Amino acid sequence: MHHRHRVLGFLSILSVIMYLDRVCISIAGPRMQEALGLGPEQWGWVTGVFTLSYAVFEIPSGSLGDRIGPRRVLTRIVLWWSVFTSLTGAVSSYLLLVAVRFGFGVGEAGAAPNMGVTIARWFPLRERATAWGIVLMCAQIGGALAPLLVVPIQAAYGWRASFLIFGFAGVVWSAAWYVWFRDSPAEVPGANAEELALVAATSGAHEALPWSIAVRSRNLWAVVAMAGCVGYSMSFFQSWLGTYLVKSRGFTETGLLFASLPFIVGAVANVAGGFTGDRLVRKYGLRRGRRAMLLAGYGGSAVALTVATQLDEKFAALAALSLAYGGITLGQPALMGICLDIGGKFAGAVTGAMNTSAYGCAFLSSVIYGYLVNHFGSYEVPFIPMIFCMTAGTLVGLLVDAEQKVVPGY
Secondary structure, X not given: OOHHHHHHHHHHHHHHHHHHHHHHHHHHHHHHHHHHOOOHHHHHHHHHHHHHHHHHHHHHHXXXXXXXXXXXXXXXXXXXXXXXXXXXXXXXOHHHHHHHHHHHHHHHOOHHHHHHHHHHHHOOHHXXXXXXXXXXXXXXXXXXXXXXXXXXXXXXXXXXXXXXXXXHXXXXXXXXXXXXXXXXXXXXXXXXXXXXXXXXXXXXXXXXXXXXXXXXXXXXXHHHHHHHHHHHHHHHHHHOHHHHXXXXXXXXXXXXXXXXXXXXXXXXXXXXXXXXXXXXXXXXXXXXXXXXXXXXHHHHHHHHHHHHHOOOOHHHHHHHHHXXXXXXXXXXXXXXXXXXXXXXXXXXXXXXXXHHHHXXXXXXXXXXXXXXXXXXXXXXXOHHHHHHHHHHHHHHHOOOOOOOOOOOOO
């Protein structure tokens, strides 16, 4: 096995842990709201404040990975968020919960950009969308596992126990990562010469993104706009899904096991999007290959969201929502790959900018969802802006040219 495949294994395990920790609150949501006496608007802030702090710290954490390497940065990130995952299970009031979830977002910010830095340094261009597809697929596996683990844990020990247990896994991962991983193939003792040549490994020198040049890139702004549209819609599945299924569609707590379905579909779509995207790039080039996956994924998601709002039967609606989420995740490897394509040596900062937009809009989505539910008395009305965003994101994606660097020559 090549060393880069072991690196991919580490990133894949991290993705599972990350989504377990992130989606846990969606499944525990109904119990937490009852225990702490939270209404829709308050729950919107609880789930939204994570995405706010995540968005604010994405670019700094991604840029830090560009400068000092993902080994140290990912170690810090995973340790931090694991502590705040466990602390979520210890809160006793609304304000304390908001504060802890803000800290959770600060900690997890930069995880995706530094995964991107790792992939950019360890994988050749023709393998990057596939690598991202596998990593993102594992994130969906984590999301799918969350209901299967959280529901029985909270049934036996209460909702607090799941957060305490999940936090421990990240501590173990970060220790193993720091001991084993190196920032580039050139730093690995006895590195395979063929693998070094394949990935065109550097000596590990790092640079900061020249923002004065980057902000003039049409490509960067298109990616940022597209990510914001997608992030607005994707937020629902990570924060409101459990509450929606119980309070709008009549699912019982045991029935929340079916909340795994969107993430199972998402896992299949992620890996399919990665492999298919790389094949299209090899056949049609970066520009057309990446755009095709964005159009298929995000356009399909907009259609599926529209269908979901028109269905009365709860399992049919869940199936349509699962396809909508699958559309988002089908396009995800292409979006992440584009950040590496146009970012070059500054992949961490560009991925951070993309994620800042995505999670900034996810924050708005989480909060607005709660206010719309409270105002209209309906959990369906908030889908209208989500459908609009996915349609707009598809159109903006057609403007992206993956062959044009944010900073020419890098």
